[in-house]
Each structure stands twice: as C-alpha cells, then as structure tokens.
Amino acid sequence: MFEEILDIIWDEHFWLPIEFSWDDFKKTDIVRPQLSDLYIIPLISIFFLIIRFAFERFIAVPICKVLRIIKVKSEASKLCEELFLKTTQHPSDILMSEISVQTGWSIQKCSRWFNKRRKQSTKASLVKKSKESCWRCFVYICFFAYGSYILIPTGWIWDIKLCFVGFIKHQELPLEFKWYYILETSFYTSLLCSQFTDTKRKDFVQLFVHHILTITLLSGSYIIGHFRIGSIIVWLHDAADYWLEAAKVANYAKHQRVCDTLFVVFALTFLLTRWIYFPVWVLYTWMRYNTELAGHLRSFFTAPYILLGACFVLFGLHLFWGYLIGKMVYKFRAAGKVEKDDRSDDEQSNLESDDGDKNLVMINNSTNKTD
Numbered sequence: 001m002f003e004e005i006l007d008i009i010w011d012e013h014f015w016l017p018i019e020f021s022w023d024d025f026k027k028t029d030i031v032r033p034q035l036s037d038l039y040i041i042p043l044i045s046i047f048f049l050i051i052r053f054a055f056e057r058f059i060a061v062p063i064c065k066v067l068r069i070i071k072v073k074s075e076a077s078k079l080c081e082e083l084f085l086k087t088t089q090h091p092s093d094i095l096m097s098e099i100s101v102q103t104g105w106s107i108q109k110c111s112r113w114f115n116k117r118r119k120q121s122t123k124a125s126l127v128k129k130s131k132e133s134c135w136r137c138f139v140y141i142c143f144f145a146y147g148s149y150i151l152i153p154t155g156w157i158w159d160i161k162l163c164f165v166g167f168i169k170h171q172e173l174p175l176e177f178k179w180y181y182i183l184e185t186s187f188y189t190s191l192l193c194s195q196f197t198d199t200k201r202k203d204f205v206q207l208f209v210h211h212i213l214t215i216t217l218l219s220g221s222y223i224i225g226h227f228r229i230g231s232i233i234v235w236l237h238d239a240a241d242y243w244l245e246a247a248k249v250a251n252y253a254k255h256q257r258v259c260d261t262l263f264v265v266f267a268l269t270f271l272l273t274r275w276i277y278f279p280v281w282v283l284y285t286w287m288r289y290n291t292e293l294a295g296h297l298r299s300f301f302t303a304p305y306i307l308l309g310a311c312f313v314l315f316g317l318h319l320f321w322g323y324l325i326g327k328m329v330y331k332f333r334a335a336g337k338v339e340k341d342d343r344s345d346d347e348q349s350n351l352e353s354d355d356g357d358k359n360l361v362m363i364n365n366s367t368n369k370t371d
Contacts, residue, residue: 015224015303017295020168025225030172033222037178044186049194052135060134061127067253069130077113079103084117129199130252137245139187140238143180147235150176156228157235160285163228164293177227184234185218206317213314220307226294229286233311236277240269260332267325274318283311 012021025032079102083091091099091114100107156162192211201207214234221230243266250259286308291297297304 013298014301017167017291017297017304019295024168030170031175031178032168032171033173033178033225033227035223037182038185038219038222041182041186041189044182045189045193048187048190052190052194055135055138056131059138060131063134063249064127064130067130067249067255069126069252077103077105080110080113080117084114089114089118125199126252130249132198133245133248133252136191137242137249140242140245143184143187144235144238144242147180147231147238150174150180151231151235154228157232160229160232160281161289161293163226163232163285164289167294168225171225171228173227177231180231181218181222181227185215185222188214188218203321206320210314210317213310213317217307217310217314220303220310224303224307226304226307229282233278233282236273236282239273240266243269263328263332267329270318270322270325274315275322278318279315283308283315286311 010022016022025034080099083095083099088095091110096107096110099105099110103110105113151157154162188211192208192215195204195208195211218230218234221227243262247259247262247266250256250262290304290308294304299305
C-alpha cells in the first residue's frame with residue numbers, strides 16, 4: 001500500500017520529460033541531484049536559527065550600540081508600568097493626577113516617566129528590527145558573494161540556454177552547487193518559521209507566500225535536475241536584498257544620507273534584477289528552450305510547468321513590491337529623503353516625544369527572494 005502511494009507521488013509522467021526516467025538520476029557516471037540530499041534541510045534550518053540567536057546577541061547588539069540604536073531607561077514604577085501596558089500610554093490630566101497621588105511623585109515627574117517609557121517602547125522595537133535586519137543583511141551578502149563565486153565562471157548567467165543543454169544525462173552536479181541549494185533552502189525554511197516571532201509586517205501574507213514559493217522552487221527544481229537555472233534565480237534575488245536590509249539599519253540609526261544612498265542602490269538593483277533580468281532573460285529562455293533542450297512534457301500539469309508557473313507568481317510579487325518601492329522613490333524625490341515604507345507596520349507610528357520631535361521613519365520588511 002505504502003509503495004503504491006509512493007509510486008503515485010513520484011510518477012515519472014508528472015515529474016520528468018518524456019525522454020527521461022528516475023533511472024537517469026541513479027547512474028553513477030556523474031554526480032546528479034538526489035532527493036536524499038534534501039533530508040538534511042530541517043536540521044540545518046534549526047542550525048540557522050541557533051546561529052541567528054548567537055549573531056543577534058553577540059554581533060548585532062554591539063552594532064546597534066555603536067549606531068546608538070539603544071533603549072532609553074526609565075525609573076521603575078510598578079503602578080505606571082501596569083497602566084502603560086494595560087490601560088493607556090497617554091494618560092489624561094485627571095488620570096495623571098491620580099497616578100501622582102498613588103506614587104507620591106509630582107505630576108511633572110509622572111509625565112516625564114510616561115514620555116521616557118514611550119521612547120523606550122519605540123527603541124525596543126527598533127532594536128529588535130535592527131537585529132533582524134543585521135542578520136538578514138549578513139546572510140544575504142554571504143549567499144550573494146558565494147553565488148557569484150560559483151556562478152560567474154560557468155557562464156550560465158550570460159547565456160541562460162546553457163542551463164538546459166545536456167539536461168540530466170550530461171549535467172554533473174558540482175559539490176558547491178549542491179551545498180548552495182541546501183543552505184539557501186534551509187535559510188528560507190528558517191525564515192518561514194521565524195516569521196511568526198519576528199516583527200509583524202503589513203505584507204505578512206505576501207512574505208509568507210514568497211517563502212513558500214522559494215522553498216518549493218528550490219526543492220522542486222533540485223529534484224527534477226533544474227539546479228542550474230534554480231541557482232541563477234536565487235542568486236539574482238540575493239543581489240538586491242542585502243542593500244534593503246542595510247538601508248533599514250541606517251534608517252533605524254537615523255543616518256539619513258546613508259539610508260537614502262543605500263535605498264537608491266537597492267531600488268536600481270531590484271529593477272534590473274527582478275523586473276528586467278528575471279522575466280526578460282530567465283523566464284523567457286525557460287519558456288522558449290525548455291522543451292527544445294530539456295525534453296518534451298506530456299501536459300501542462302507537470303512539475304516543470306508548475307515550477308515555471310510558480311516563477312510567474314513570484315514575478316507578480318515582484319511587481320507588487322516594485323509598485324510600493326516606486327511610491328517610495330516618488331516620495332523621496334518630493335521630500336528629499338526616504339519616507340516610510342508602505343509595507344511597514346504602523347504599530348509605533350503614534351508614539352511621539354513631548355518636545356514634538358517626529359518619530360524615526362522606518363523602512364520595514366524586505367522584499368525577499370525566492371526574495
């Protein structure tokens with residue numbers, strides 16, 4: 001019974017072109033992708049979460065201190081803290097008088113406490129977001145550097161057709177690409193899990209779909225032997241993401257000029273890689289030469305076509321995020337600085353200091369890769 005279910009799941013008619021079978025993956029003359037290679041992904045995903053915890057605590061926190069993204073401490077008061085968390089962050093004059101009587105503080109001191117506590121709440125959120133951005137920026141830089149190191153010499157990124165030449169039977173899987181796939185898939189799996197504890201974003205659903213698509217594309221393309229074009233897709237997404245995360249950190253630290261410069265570089269990189277290179281070169285070549293060079297498919301309801309369809313859904317997300325980025329660029333031209341990201345969560349937008357200073361405008365949530 002169990003074997004019959006497996007036969008249905010791994011039906012060659014669904015997964016592979018007519019000219020190929022699973023036996024082609026078992027031949028030992030050259031190294032080919034194996035499903036068993038992916039079994040280690042859950043373990044490495046947990047490892048990524050552990051490394052992230054250590055990175056945020058021992059590297060990201062010192063960076064936040066250097067950049068002065070720090071918490072503002074306020075004098076302890078159990079009554080004020082309880083009112084702040086459960087009742088209101090902006091007590092009325094009448095309530096402030098009652099607090100003054102119960103605490104023995106002057107009204108001015110009570111007012112200063114709530115002002116500092118609001119700042120502390122805002123800063124705590126900024127520190128959390130900054131640590132998350134530092135981690136993602138570090139990982140994206142590492143992946144993009146490593147991907148560039150192994151991809152550029154192959155020539156695949158210059159001539160996408162090479163991704164399909166000699167498909168399966170004559171395409172050897174180099175060890176560096178095997179681990180590139182495993183590490184990228186594991187990282188996105190860890191992001192999918194940590195998304196529920198990270199700072200909430202307005203585009204939570206879109207980002208969740210993005211991570212699911214990325215994991216599906218990476219795993220599916222590896223299983224059916226499309227590791228060449230899959231590597232290109234994940235690499236070109238890494239190209240833009242670390243610029244955005246760096247811009248976020250600069251914005252949290254109120255280094256506006258640095259933030260503006262990084263954001264402009266990100267916007268240009270996003271446009272070139274995800275609105276031009278991805279659809280015009282990658283998707284077009286995949287549609288044009290897939291059946292000609294990589295074998296004919298039995299129907300549109302097959303794994304290669306489904307993966308191609310997932311790429312178009314991914315491109316749709318790119319259009320959505322690109323629209324939001326375009327709105328920010330327009331505001332940047334009008335205001336002379338990067339304004340609030342339309343994708344960000346506004347939960348802190350009402351927190352303002354008593355002297356009337358505006359809150360730090362935040363660029364939240366990365367566009368993510370397959371961002």
